[in-house]
Amino acid sequence: MGTTPTSTRAPISPERGPDLPIGVFDSGVGGLTVLRAIRAALPNESTIYLGDTARVPYGTKSRESVLRYSLQASRQLVERGIKLLVVACNTASALSLPELRAELAPLPVLGVVEPGAEAAVAASAAQRHLVLATEATVAQRAYTRSIRALAPRAEVEELACSLFVALAEEGWTHGEVVAAAARAYLGAVVARPERERPDSVILGCTHFPLLADVIRAELGPRPSIVDSATATARAVGVLLDRDALATSARSAPGDLRLLVTDGGARFARLGSRFLGETFQVSDVEVVDL
Amino acid sequence: MGTTPTSTRAPISPERGPDLPIGVFDSGVGGLTVLRAIRAALPNESTIYLGDTARVPYGTKSRESVLRYSLQASRQLVERGIKLLVVACNTASALSLPELRAELAPLPVLGVVEPGAEAAVAASAAQRHLVLATEATVAQRAYTRSIRALAPRAEVEELACSLFVALAEEGWTHGEVVAAAARAYLGAVVARPERERPDSVILGCTHFPLLADVIRAELGPRPSIVDSATATARAVGVLLDRDALATSARSAPGDLRLLVTDGGARFARLGSRFLGETFQVSDVEVVDL
Numbered sequence: 001m002g003t004t005p006t007s008t009r010a011p012i013s014p015e016r017g018p019d020l021p022i023g024v025f026d027s028g029v030g031g032l033t034v035l036r037a038i039r040a041a042l043p044n045e046s047t048i049y050l051g052d053t054a055r056v057p058y059g060t061k062s063r064e065s066v067l068r069y070s071l072q073a074s075r076q077l078v079e080r081g082i083k084l085l086v087v088a089c090n091t092a093s094a095l096s097l098p099e100l101r102a103e104l105a106p107l108p109v110l111g112v113v114e115p116g117a118e119a120a121v122a123a124s125a126a127q128r129h130l131v132l133a134t135e136a137t138v139a140q141r142a143y144t145r146s147i148r149a150l151a152p153r154a155e156v157e158e159l160a161c162s163l164f165v166a167l168a169e170e171g172w173t174h175g176e177v178v179a180a181a182a183r184a185y186l187g188a189v190v191a192r193p194e195r196e197r198p199d200s201v202i203l204g205c206t207h208f209p210l211l212a213d214v215i216r217a218e219l220g221p222r223p224s225i226v227d228s229a230t231a232t233a234r235a236v237g238v239l240l241d242r243d244a245l246a247t248s249a250r251s252a253p254g255d256l257r258l259l260v261t262d263g264g265a266r267f268a269r270l271g272s273r274f275l276g277e278t279f280q281v282s283d284v285e286v287v288d289l
Numbered sequence: 290m291g292t293t294p295t296s297t298r299a300p301i302s303p304e305r306g307p308d309l310p311i312g313v314f315d316s317g318v319g320g321l322t323v324l325r326a327i328r329a330a331l332p333n334e335s336t337i338y339l340g341d342t343a344r345v346p347y348g349t350k351s352r353e354s355v356l357r358y359s360l361q362a363s364r365q366l367v368e369r370g371i372k373l374l375v376v377a378c379n380t381a382s383a384l385s386l387p388e389l390r391a392e393l394a395p396l397p398v399l400g401v402v403e404p405g406a407e408a409a410v411a412a413s414a415a416q417r418h419l420v421l422a423t424e425a426t427v428a429q430r431a432y433t434r435s436i437r438a439l440a441p442r443a444e445v446e447e448l449a450c451s452l453f454v455a456l457a458e459e460g461w462t463h464g465e466v467v468a469a470a471a472r473a474y475l476g477a478v479v480a481r482p483e484r485e486r487p488d489s490v491i492l493g494c495t496h497f498p499l500l501a502d503v504i505r506a507e508l509g510p511r512p513s514i515v516d517s518a519t520a521t522a523r524a525v526g527v528l529l530d531r532d533a534l535a536t537s538a539r540s541a542p543g544d545l546r547l548l549v550t551d552g553g554a555r556f557a558r559l560g561s562r563f564l565g566e567t568f569q570v571s572d573v574e575v576v577d578l
Contacts, residue, residue, distance in 0.1 A: 053350070054344070054350065054354050055343070055344060056349075060345075060458075060555060061342070061343065061551050061552070062551050062552030062554070062555075063552075064551075064552065065343050065551050065552070135555070162455060162458070162459055163452075163455050163456065163459050163461070163466070165455070166451060166452050166454070166455035166456075167452065167455075169349075169451070170451055170452050172452070172473070175473070176469045176472070176473070177452070177466065177469040177470050177473050180465045180466040180469045181466050183465070184461070184464070184465070184466050262350050262351050262354050263350070263351030263352070263353065263354070265351070266349060266351075266424070
């Protein structure tokens with residue numbers, strides 16, 4: 001793909017910047033839903049993905065650990081040459097975006113929280129939002145801050161749905177168990193009078209788009225369901241245009257490289273379902289951070 | 290507790306060995322069920338527990354990562370002075386016990402797989418065993434090897450029940466979701482003709498004793514349910530007697546020290562349920578491996 005290592009501090013040279021890949025970093029396999037949305041929206045762009053599978057999940061770890069892991073993973077991608085970093089992990093986006101931006105400047109760094117919040121505000125008439133996420137993302141209240149920055153009087157409720165992660169990884173995205181889990185998490189919300197129910201529900205974890213049908217079935221047809229992955233892919237396109245970083249290869253499909261920090265077998269087995277494209281363990285490179 | 294650092298190679302001095310604590314290492318919070326069983330069986334023994342919460346879970350990671358993490362965690366306990374190491378994590382027991390024994394000799398190292406297998410063989414008339422465990426433990430087939438070493442003609446089936454871990458951590462140990470999950474994992478076993486059903490079911494993951502009631506309800510009253518935690522606590526007692534390592538403090542209750550590798554807040558919040566004793570985040574020391 002013609003990427004040579006560049007220094008951490010000056011990752012983009014003006015001549016070749018646009019044809020470098022987009023870097024996508026996640027704690028594991030979940031960010032492949034964000035990669036999928038980016039590849040669907042920007043099919044000519046090359047991408048390089050790093051899943052920190054040796055330390056997954058971030059969603060139940062402390063701020064300090066998440067920050068340290070995020071910096072290590074991002075530096076790995078920057079060293080391989082990228083024109084833009086997408087932090088696909090909601091937890092890492094919520095906890096470490098300012099630090100990553102400061103550390104990697106002038107490289108543009110995009111998280112999933114801000115695009116998700118923007119899309120939710122745009123989709124909501126009543127500005128009553130419900131954020132479904134991991135424990136760590138919820139504890140950070142990053143969606144609440146991002147939504148209120150755009151709609152100061154918005155009501156925002158954040159709900160930790162940890163089991164959804166395990167369900168998506170187990171492949172139990174339909175059926176009795178996931179329906180019961182959706183009921184357990186969302187039943188109290190659904191039981192409220194209509195005017196107290198959210199009209200916007202944000203899937204604030206990369207795993208949750210796989211459970212969108214079940215979540216929709218539990219919530220009924222009324223609320224908008226906003227997927228941060230799709231919103232982020234749109235934001236990537238806007239940023240590439242703004243900074244004149246869109247690839248010059250407008251006719252060929254973009255390359256894809258997949259890196260993980262732990263054995264790639266499980267990543268390959270689960271990953272095709274998240275990415276929506278089949279790949280093998282031989283397509284995955286294992287790196288040490 | 291009077292423990293001073295000792296070298297990795299000669300951890301036990303004959304004079305003070307018996308009054309050193311028992312070291313218990315786990316990937317996270319689950320091993321507290323093993324610690325609980327040890328403290329119940331041997332109330333005068335002091336214990337020191339290390340939960341590698343920065344890298345939990347081990348159950349979905351590669352052999353290489355599990356081995357590296359296990360060695361780091363064990364060395365931390367050895368440096369603080371222990372007379373015996375219990376590897377409470379089934380995955381670490383299945384994957385790294387020979388390496389840990391070689392590395393830490395002459396320190397006695399006890400895993401949870403062998404005691405669990407022994408108890409299952411003793412409890413089973415038909416020698417038809419079902420092992421419920423994590424993906425990594427199942428992939429390793431350590432219970433199958435340990436059972437067949439004792440009962441060569443035993444039938445052993447191993448079943449990965451990953452969601453049980455998330456359910457135990459979410460505190461959903463009773464109710465609709467966990468019942469549906471138990472049915473999804475075990476329904477096919479229960480539906481078999483009686484003579485093809487296991488008469489011994491091993492809880493081969495530290496989290497699963499919290500779900501014992503639901504598992505029992507799904508399996509019915511016939512099979513023995515063997516808890517590796519209880520079996521391991523018995524094995525610890527036997528080993529201490531054999532090696533003359535039982536504490537001389539026969540009247541005072543043993544001390545307890547808790548170490549984790551990530552922020553202790555979540556560990557404290559979840560841990561009391563696993564340990565069966567209440568403790569606070571201020572009781573937990575955070576260490577860097």
